[in-house]
Amino acid sequence: MALIVQKYGGSSVGTIERIENVARKVIASRDAGNQVVVVVSAMKGETDRLTELARAAAQTDHPRPRELDLLLSTGETVTITLLTMVLERLGASARCYTGAQVGIRTDSAFSKARIQEIDNRFIQGDLDAGRIVVVAGFQGVDERGSITTLGRGGSDTTAVALAAALSADECQIYTDVDGVYTTDPRVVPTARRLDRITFEEMLELASLGSKVLQIRAVEFAGKYHVPLRVLSSFEDGPGTLITMEGADMPQGSMEEPLIAGIAFNRDEAKLTVLGVPDTPGIAAGILGPIAAANIEVDMIVQNISNEGLTDFTFTVHKNDYDRAMDILRKQAESLGALEVFGNKSITKLSLVGVGMRSHAGVASRMFDTLAAEGINIQMISTSEIKISVVVDEKYLELGTRALHRAFELDDEEGNTVTVEGEG
Amino acid sequence: MALIVQKYGGSSVGTIERIENVARKVIASRDAGNQVVVVVSAMKGETDRLTELARAAAQTDHPRPRELDLLLSTGETVTITLLTMVLERLGASARCYTGAQVGIRTDSAFSKARIQEIDNRFIQGDLDAGRIVVVAGFQGVDERGSITTLGRGGSDTTAVALAAALSADECQIYTDVDGVYTTDPRVVPTARRLDRITFEEMLELASLGSKVLQIRAVEFAGKYHVPLRVLSSFEDGPGTLITMEGADMPQGSMEEPLIAGIAFNRDEAKLTVLGVPDTPGIAAGILGPIAAANIEVDMIVQNISNEGLTDFTFTVHKNDYDRAMDILRKQAESLGALEVFGNKSITKLSLVGVGMRSHAGVASRMFDTLAAEGINIQMISTSEIKISVVVDEKYLELGTRALHRAFELDDEEGNTVTVEGEG
Numbered sequence: 017m018a019l020i021v022q023k024y025g026g027s028s029v030g031t032i033e034r035i036e037n038v039a040r041k042v043i044a045s046r047d048a049g050n051q052v053v054v055v056v057s058a059m060k061g062e063t064d065r066l067t068e069l070a071r072a073a074a075q076t077d078h079p080r081p082r083e084l085d086l087l088l089s090t091g092e093t094v095t096i097t098l099l100t101m102v103l104e105r106l107g108a109s110a111r112c113y114t115g116a117q118v119g120i121r122t123d124s125a126f127s128k129a130r131i132q133e134i135d136n137r138f139i140q141g142d143l144d145a146g147r148i149v150v151v152a153g154f155q156g157v158d159e160r161g162s163i164t165t166l167g168r169g170g171s172d173t174t175a176v177a178l179a180a181a182l183s184a185d186e187c188q189i190y191t192d193v194d195g196v197y198t199t200d201p202r203v204v205p206t207a208r209r210l211d212r213i214t215f216e217e218m219l220e221l222a223s224l225g226s227k228v229l230q231i232r233a234v235e236f237a238g239k240y241h242v243p244l245r246v247l248s249s250f251e252d253g254p255g256t257l258i259t260m261e262g263a264d265m266p267q268g269s270m271e272e273p274l275i276a277g278i279a280f281n282r283d284e285a286k287l288t289v290l291g292v293p294d295t296p297g298i299a300a301g302i303l304g305p306i307a308a309a310n311i312e313v314d315m316i317v318q319n320i321s322n323e324g325l326t327d328f329t330f331t332v333h334k335n336d337y338d339r340a341m342d343i344l345r346k347q348a349e350s351l352g353a354l355e356v357f358g359n360k361s362i363t364k365l366s367l368v369g370v371g372m373r374s375h376a377g378v379a380s381r382m383f384d385t386l387a388a389e390g391i392n393i394q395m396i397s398t399s400e401i402k403i404s405v406v407v408d409e410k411y412l413e414l415g416t417r418a419l420h421r422a423f424e425l426d427d428e429e430g431n432t433v434t435v436e437g438e439g
Numbered sequence: 440m441a442l443i444v445q446k447y448g449g450s451s452v453g454t455i456e457r458i459e460n461v462a463r464k465v466i467a468s469r470d471a472g473n474q475v476v477v478v479v480s481a482m483k484g485e486t487d488r489l490t491e492l493a494r495a496a497a498q499t500d501h502p503r504p505r506e507l508d509l510l511l512s513t514g515e516t517v518t519i520t521l522l523t524m525v526l527e528r529l530g531a532s533a534r535c536y537t538g539a540q541v542g543i544r545t546d547s548a549f550s551k552a553r554i555q556e557i558d559n560r561f562i563q564g565d566l567d568a569g570r571i572v573v574v575a576g577f578q579g580v581d582e583r584g585s586i587t588t589l590g591r592g593g594s595d596t597t598a599v600a601l602a603a604a605l606s607a608d609e610c611q612i613y614t615d616v617d618g619v620y621t622t623d624p625r626v627v628p629t630a631r632r633l634d635r636i637t638f639e640e641m642l643e644l645a646s647l648g649s650k651v652l653q654i655r656a657v658e659f660a661g662k663y664h665v666p667l668r669v670l671s672s673f674e675d676g677p678g679t680l681i682t683m684e685g686a687d688m689p690q691g692s693m694e695e696p697l698i699a700g701i702a703f704n705r706d707e708a709k710l711t712v713l714g715v716p717d718t719p720g721i722a723a724g725i726l727g728p729i730a731a732a733n734i735e736v737d738m739i740v741q742n743i744s745n746e747g748l749t750d751f752t753f754t755v756h757k758n759d760y761d762r763a764m765d766i767l768r769k770q771a772e773s774l775g776a777l778e779v780f781g782n783k784s785i786t787k788l789s790l791v792g793v794g795m796r797s798h799a800g801v802a803s804r805m806f807d808t809l810a811a812e813g814i815n816i817q818m819i820s821t822s823e824i825k826i827s828v829v830v831d832e833k834y835l836e837l838g839t840r841a842l843h844r845a846f847e848l849d850d851e852e853g854n855t856v857t858v859e860g861e862g
Binding site: 032035066069070072073074075076079080083084086087089090093094096097098099100101102104105111112114116117161162163 | 455458489492493495496497498499502503505506507509510512513516517519520521522523524525527528535537539540584585586
């Protein structure tokens with residue numbers, strides 16, 4: 017008998033009818049011989065409603081975090097009771113628990129608490145008694161008994177943490193997409209659902225803007241070796257399994273693919289400091305004040321020194337561009353820079369795949385492909401399993417589609433994906 | 440410094456604006472030098488909304504009680520967080536607790552749990568630190584950690600129980616009326632607000648249909664000698680103090696009044712079994728099957744035996760009348776009754792007052808007054824501090840007003856009360 021932890025998000029439990037749909041999926045999994053623990057989020061819209069009430073009460077966008085967390089936690093508590101009632105109505109034996117009741121102990125960092133330990137005795141007892149266990153996602157309790165929340169999307173983390181604590185065979189995250197795709201199907205209609213992907217690849221794809229899963233949940237799953245599967249709440253299908261590299265590869269399976277997917281990010285802007293003296297500490301001199309202003313920097317490129325002067329380029333979120341430019345301009349004189357300029361009309365394209373570790377030539381094939389389309393590369397940055405380039409934002413679709421084809425990611429049967437839902 | 444427990448019901452916290460009004464009252468009490476603990480209900484309409492969700496999920500009017508209690512408890516949890524946010528915004532230091540967090544331990548009788556003990560350490564610590572403490576009413580936690588509720592209106596009970604546990608100087612119940620009246624001002628416009636009333640009198644008035652306070656809360660307050668005060672959430676005023684008989688009577692106060700108030704109940708119906716053999720066990724033979732059907736019986740009158748036959752009359756809630764009549768008819772033969780009949784067009788009028796204990800003549804003055812108005816008395820029942828009569832329901836207003844005048848309960852200044860609100 018396998019132990020499965022399933023997680024359903026807010027839109028999957030947004031109405032009583034949808035909760036019934038969830039209950040049927042849960043019961044089907046149990047009927048297939050599994051023990052099932054279900055983690056649910058607040059009904060879609062509920063967290064926003066509660067947040068609005070808090071804003072009205074506190075008359076600020078930042079109500080007191082201890083009270084706000086307690087308030088928001090009621091959203092998931094409502095869902096667990098309703099799902100349990102529906103499960104029982106459909107003939108299943110079920111029991112629900114809040115985060116505090118099931119012993120999800122966190123630190124006291126309200127609104128972004130971290131799970132410290134989980135007491136799995138209750139759940140194991142219920143599972144042994146043949147019950148389906150329903151747990152409120154997103155919430156825990158600190159050592160003083162105050163209710164905490166894990167931050168938006170924290171229900172994924174709850175599910176993975178429970179799966180780890182229970183040594184579950186699989187943690188299934190049900191969403192409004194039916195898996196992880198080679199790239200965004202809205203940009204590349206021939207994008208293909210991946211049957212499996214590694215944690216590292218998923219992290220790179222997620223951090224590059226793929227919103228299927230919380231990064232924290234993926235990190236957590238990787239750390240505790242919890243097999244994670246992304247599936248659709250609304251259609252049947254195998255989804256995408258996220259596993260350790262090479263783990264559980266089926267007998268006779270193909271060689272690991274070179275590239276798992278292509279991510280893009282249109283939210284970045286780049287800034288260049290031209291002609292600064294190439295002396296030790298110059299990078300810190302430029303980026304120190306940026307970091308001090310709490311602006312996150314993504315790519316950093318420094319060109320080779322030419323006559324003792326060097327050029328320095330980095331990217332930030334578009335929202336931070338104006339602040340970053342102000343800081344740079346104020347510093348230009350003390351840095352001895354010739355010029356400071358920037359560009360918000362860029363996009364970042366990234367190839368991600370553990371396969372590129374052992375394959376030469378991925379970078380050159382990438383550059384060739386872009387060149388063949390007449391796309392100029394403005395920046396390049398590489399890591400073990402990722403190559404990112406910055407190009408003019410007008411090339412986002414053209415570049416992504418060309419790379420998708422060049423690395424043979426297109427759906428073999430020529431199917432195209434229709435995208436609906438919340439995006 | 441006095442320690443005051445205040446309780447505000449659902450309509451008093453029905454909107455953010457009303458919660459602000461509550462916060463100002465709480466702060467005013469603190470500024471007057473009191474330590475204040477506030478107990479609040481769910482925002483008006485919230486419990487109904489949650490109950491509807493449960494019905495839709497469970498597709499029955501009786502969802503599973505453990506889950507229903509957990510669901511309903513979220514209503515009060517929302518209110519405590521919002522009130523605390525408002526208090527802090529208005530400059531007061533405050534902290535809120537759910538029933539479980541503050542250690543309100545109950546038995547496991549979901550939906551009608553009884554409080555077993557309260558751990559007052561948290562609250563006392565906060566009060567000592569100068570904080571206002573906000574506690575969710577209506578809810579507690581059983582020994583297994585399941586959330587329980589005390590039943591509708593249980594927030595009054597929470598407030599009284601907290602007041603007892605903290606040895607509070609007064610428990611103030613804020614409602615949409617400004618106190619306890621000599622009778623319903625909608626029937627008798629000259630009804631007068633009572634400055635004080637005894638627990639016993641309040642119990643008799645409450646159980647007779649006066650809906651100001653939960654009976655359980657009054658019993659609790661009486662048992663633990665907690666002075667209870669009923670006040671208006673919406674206007675200033677001293678309200679009505681409910682105390683032990685004779686306790687704290689002000690120096691030079693008037694003699695205890697003969698009658699505290701007049702209650703009436705139009706929700707009862709009477710049933711009569713005529714001409715049954717007057718043998719031992721006949722009352723049990725008639726009422727046993729009624730009780731077995733879970734029908735509550737209020738007044739019971741058996742006439743004197745006449746030629747070995749007796750008449751037996753009792754009252755039940757109008758909603759139970761048809762069921763009770765069915766049961767009686769089926770039994771009539773085995774009981775040897777001559778006839779079974781009933782009447783739903785009745786009302787019960789009751790005089791209540793601890794003063795009648797030591798005064799003869801209350802009953803005769805009551806009967807004389809009704810006779811003078813041509814009102815026929817169908818049943819009479821008496822207790823130490825109460826005399827009840829059943830009359831035709833058309834005499835409800837006439838009878839109540841005549842008695843109110845005869846027992847000198849009219850407002851001395853001839854003021855009449857305007858009644859608004861929920862009734």
